[in-house]
Structures are given as structure tokens and as C-alpha cells.
Amino acid sequence: MKKRTLNIAVTGLNAIDSPGPGVSVIRALHEAASFNVNIIGLSYESLEPGIYMHDLVARTYSIPYPAAGIDTLLARLEYIHEKEKIDVIIPNFDAELYPFIKLEPKLKAMGIHMFLPTLHQFEERHKVNLNDFGRKYGISVPHSKVLYDLNTVHSLPSEFSFPMIVKGKFYDASIAYSIEQVKSYFNKISAKWGLPIIIQEFVHGTEFNVTGLGDGKGNTIAAVPMRKQYITDKGKAWGGISIADEKMLDMTRKFLKNTKWRGGFELELMKNKDGELYLLEINPRLPAWIYLAVGVGQNIPEALVNLALGEKVKPFSTYSVGKMFVRYSWDMIVDREEFEQISIYGEL
Amino acid sequence: MKLRKNVAVSEAGLLFNPVNGESYSLNPIGVEILNLIREDKSPEQIIKVILEKYSTDKATFEKDYFDFIGILEHHNLLESHEETNA
Known part of the structure; x- marks a missing residue:
């Protein structure tokens, strides 16, 4: 029996020292036994390596950052869908999941399928809510506290012993051995990912x-x-x-x-x-x-x-x-014209 | 005394614990002792086999043998008495 070919759009094509899952997901999809794939890359930046992996990704389109808003993302996805007839999107970043979850019904009406957690599940498991999550479901979690204000760090030693983990709301975590380090990581991480900051017991x-x-x-x-x-x-x-x-x-x-x-x-x-x-x-x-x-x-x-x-x-x-x-990192040789194409036209 | 189920030992002496993903490298005599343990030999039998094969005295080997067993226990590679008797 001839296998069907699905058009699957995938994000997370980056591969810095904290690599995105996109390329690994795409490799997996190419090995699927139940369908063939035509992969459409969705990128945020022009130097995401997956954009240039033409044996894995047929065509890539840049998409707006979540901060641009849901309507901007939807407009871009409508444009891409018109050209590529997307069957499934697999978002691979924590930070983009909220807009994609919000857009799921609209995208489904367009014929684009996803399989994402519900908004309730997405929020409930958030680092900020991990204490409650552990209590509710009887799962052991390290004690944690959510901080919105740098001035509140002085009360931490009464609740936590050193070292403690200082975490960003989406990414980044550092081990702090003193209040000075907690303050320094608080500033560094909140400047990058915003507030709140989560303090977690070190296990x-x-x-x-x-x-x-x-x-x-x-x-x-x-x-x-x-x-x-x-x-x-x-x-x-x-x-x-x-x-x-x-x-x-x-x-x-x-x-x-x-x-x-x-x-x-x-x-x-x-x-x-x-x-x-x-x-x-x-x-x-x-x-x-x-x-x-x-x-x-x-x-x-x-x-x-x-x-x-x-x-x-x-x-x-x-x-x-x-x-x-x-894991291995691999230097690809890329023509400048390709970089220009994705940077200027947002498509490659 | 039994080696935990699923603990794998290669001919080259690499021991892999599938429960926690730890690997250990054994020297040839370590592999030999582990194989004797897997054959359900008692400590007395193992000591006898080694003393017959190698030129070492009983006191030295016994000390090394029980040190080795202690290391295996420390790394949770042997079944506990309850598991063995179950």
C-alpha cells in the first residue's frame, strides 16, 4: 500500500548550546513507518541550522516571535498554509506554546492539526505552580518559592538552605551559594526572561x-x-x-x-x-x-x-x-545567498 | 549472594546497571569473580577456585574478595537478602 505524504511544519530548528528539539523531531518523522513527510521549517532567526539542512527540511518560513501577538502569528501561518497545505504543526518551544494552544481551534478549522496540552495543563505544570502540582497529584517536588521583587530575597535563608536554585520562568537555572549570588542571578535571569523568578530547594x-x-x-x-x-x-x-x-x-x-x-x-x-x-x-x-x-x-x-x-x-x-x-555539532557550509533569502524574504 | 537481575557484564569487563545507567570497568580477576557469583558459587567456593588458580595467600585474597563484594553492594549491584529469599 502506498504511504500517504504529510506536510508537517516544525519549529525549534536552532542548535546553540541549548539546542532546540526541531531537527531531532524531523529526523524521527523521516523515519516514520506509517507516513512519508514533507517538512516545512518554521524559524525565528536566520541562523537556525535546520533552515539550511535541505535533506531534512524542504522549505523554511520565518515566523514572528510570540511577543508580536497571536494575530500576527495567525496571519503568517495562514500565508504559509496557503502555499504549503500544512497537515500538522509540531511546536517545540515552551515560550511559543501559549499562542499555539490559543490558536489550536482556528488552525483546526483551517485543516491544520496539533496535539498539545490544554491551557489548564500547560499552566498547572508551570514551574511557578510546581508546589501545588506536587501536592495535588502526590508527586514529590523540591520546595520552591516564586519571587517578583528583588527585595524579598533577604527572607530566603529562613526558608531555604544554601545552595539554592534560581530559575527563570521559561529557561535558565543557576545554583546560588550566597544571597549576593541569588541577587545577581535574579537580575541576570529576569532581564532575559522577565518575572517571576523561582527559587527552588537544591536536591x-x-x-x-x-x-x-x-x-x-x-x-x-x-x-x-x-x-x-x-x-x-x-x-x-x-x-x-x-x-x-x-x-x-x-x-x-x-x-x-x-x-x-x-x-x-x-x-x-x-x-x-x-x-x-x-x-x-x-x-x-x-x-x-x-x-x-x-x-x-x-x-x-x-x-x-x-x-x-x-x-x-x-x-x-x-x-x-x-x-x-x-551529541555532535556539525559545521555546515552555507551560501550567503541562502542566508539573504531567509533574512530578507523570510522564506527559503 | 546474587547479582541483580538485568545487570549486564561484557566479556571485556564492562558492567552496566540498567536501572540507573551506571557503567563500571572491571579488571580480568573482577570479571572472573563476577562470573563465579553468577554461577551461584558460595564465597568459600569462589575463594577456593581463585586460590587454586593464582599464587596468592588466603588472607590477602579474602580481604580483597570481601572489599570487592562491599563495592558491589555499595553500588547496589547485588540483590538484597530479602530479594534473594523472596
């Missing part, structure tokens, strides 16, 4: 991540735990290995069952020396290391696309344990 231990997919009805469609083996100074895994930890899988299933999570996700976990697991963060999208899940037998992006199209997807039941990913 000593080993870092793990789980990526997976929830069907929105409480079922686990996919789940793959990974131990970070090589961590950059930004805390990003540059190498990792799939593991078989039942506690982590149980926590993942509990998270999906209780929240009825819809879409891809990444859980950031810390295991202390007593083997207790803490949930540090829930990323409401697929992670940059998603290709490891494909490598161990769970093509999560493919399953996500099928769910977005309203098809029945059989949950994955197994994966290979002990498979590693080792």
Missing part, C-alpha cells in the same frame, strides 16, 4: 529525564527514561543512556493518568542518595534528545502526528535499555 543526586507521550485520556502512549551521562555547563545532556527504572516509569504513568496529559513532554528528575525521586520540572514539549527514543524503538513524534490526526495509536510497550546518544 543533591543524579539527574534523569523521561520523555513520553500522553493521549489526553490518562493513558501512557510512550515513555523512555534516560540518564544524563555528559552534562554541559548549561545543564544540557550531551550524552545519555536509556535505562529501565520502574520507579521512574511509575511516576510517569501516574503523572499522565492524574493530569490526563495531552501531547509530548519531558520530566526532569533528580534521584537522591536514598533512591527517592523528585520531579524538578515538566517541559510541555518533546526534548532535544527525542531521537534516542526513536533509537530505542519508540518513535514518539510519529505517534504524536497520528494522534493529532485523530488516529488510534497503540501504546508502545517496550524499548531497548542501555542504548546511548552522543
Whole structure:
């Protein structure tokens, strides 16, 4: 039987030291067994490497930053849809999820499908609400506090011991060993990502991540735990290995069952020396290391696309344990004309 | 005393714990002892096999053997007594 070809638009084509998941998602989609793909890249900046990977991405269009507003994004997507007849969009940045969730009904009416968490799920799992989230769903989370005002940092030592983590609302986290460092990180991170700043108890231990997919009805469609083996100074895994930890899988299933999570996700976990697991963060999208899940037998992006199209997807039941990913950066040679094309016309 | 289920040991001596993703490198004698443990040999049997094969005295090997077992326990690579008896 001839496989259908889907036009799938993907964001997150960047690959700086904190790489976007887009290119990994695209690799996964090219390996899908249930469909062929024509990939449309959606970029925010002209130097996102995925734009120039013509063997993976057929055509790229620049899209406006979320700060430009939902209507501006919708107008741009309407233009792109007119040219490309998009079947599915996979947004891969935390910061763009809010406008895409808001636009989901309008895009669906245009024939564009997505499989995103609901606005309630998106807000509830936010770092700012993690304490309440842990209490509500019976999941251990480190104690955290939300700060809007630099003057309130002086009260922190009565509630937290040093070191403590200073986190931005979307990205960035630093370990502070003194009030002076807390202040410095507060200013640095809030200048980049805005307020609030989240202070989180530091849990000593080993870092793990789980990526997976929830069907929105409480079922686990996919789940793959990974131990970070090589961590950059930004805390990003540059190498990792799939593991078989039942506690982590149980926590993942509990998270999906209780929240009825819809879409891809990444859980950031810390295991202390007593083997207790803490949930540090829930990323409401697929992670940059998603290709490891494909490598161990769970093509999560493919399953996500099928769910977005309203098809029945059989949950994955197994994966290979002990498979590693080792990340590499690659210098592409690009003609200046291509850079000009995407910079000036917003299309390549 | 049993090695945890799923703990993998390669011929070259790389030991992998699938629960936490930790890897350890063993020297040839470590691999040999681990293989004897996997064959369900008792500590007395293992000590006897090694003493017959290598020129070392009992006191030295016993100390090294129990140090090695302590390291395996520390890294959670052996089943606990409850698990073994279950």
C-alpha cells in the first residue's frame, strides 16, 4: 500500500548550546513507518541550522516571535498554509506554546492539526505552580518559592538552605551559594526572561529525564527514561543512556493518568542518595534528545502526528535499555545567498 | 549472594546497571569473580577456585574478595537478602 505524504511544519530548528528539539523531531518523522513527510521549517532567526539542512527540511518560513501577538502569528501561518497545505504543526518551544494552544481551534478549522496540552495543563505544570502540582497529584517536588521583587530575597535563608536554585520562568537555572549570588542571578535571569523568578530547594543526586507521550485520556502512549551521562555547563545532556527504572516509569504513568496529559513532554528528575525521586520540572514539549527514543524503538513524534490526526495509536510497550546518544555539532557550509533569502524574504 | 537481575557484564569487563545507567570497568580477576557469583558459587567456593588458580595467600585474597563484594553492594549491584529469599 502506498504511504500517504504529510506536510508537517516544525519549529525549534536552532542548535546553540541549548539546542532546540526541531531537527531531532524531523529526523524521527523521516523515519516514520506509517507516513512519508514533507517538512516545512518554521524559524525565528536566520541562523537556525535546520533552515539550511535541505535533506531534512524542504522549505523554511520565518515566523514572528510570540511577543508580536497571536494575530500576527495567525496571519503568517495562514500565508504559509496557503502555499504549503500544512497537515500538522509540531511546536517545540515552551515560550511559543501559549499562542499555539490559543490558536489550536482556528488552525483546526483551517485543516491544520496539533496535539498539545490544554491551557489548564500547560499552566498547572508551570514551574511557578510546581508546589501545588506536587501536592495535588502526590508527586514529590523540591520546595520552591516564586519571587517578583528583588527585595524579598533577604527572607530566603529562613526558608531555604544554601545552595539554592534560581530559575527563570521559561529557561535558565543557576545554583546560588550566597544571597549576593541569588541577587545577581535574579537580575541576570529576569532581564532575559522577565518575572517571576523561582527559587527552588537544591536536591543533591543524579539527574534523569523521561520523555513520553500522553493521549489526553490518562493513558501512557510512550515513555523512555534516560540518564544524563555528559552534562554541559548549561545543564544540557550531551550524552545519555536509556535505562529501565520502574520507579521512574511509575511516576510517569501516574503523572499522565492524574493530569490526563495531552501531547509530548519531558520530566526532569533528580534521584537522591536514598533512591527517592523528585520531579524538578515538566517541559510541555518533546526534548532535544527525542531521537534516542526513536533509537530505542519508540518513535514518539510519529505517534504524536497520528494522534493529532485523530488516529488510534497503540501504546508502545517496550524499548531497548542501555542504548546511548552522543551529541555532535556539525559545521555546515552555507551560501550567503541562502542566508539573504531567509533574512530578507523570510522564506527559503 | 546474587547479582541483580538485568545487570549486564561484557566479556571485556564492562558492567552496566540498567536501572540507573551506571557503567563500571572491571579488571580480568573482577570479571572472573563476577562470573563465579553468577554461577551461584558460595564465597568459600569462589575463594577456593581463585586460590587454586593464582599464587596468592588466603588472607590477602579474602580481604580483597570481601572489599570487592562491599563495592558491589555499595553500588547496589547485588540483590538484597530479602530479594534473594523472596
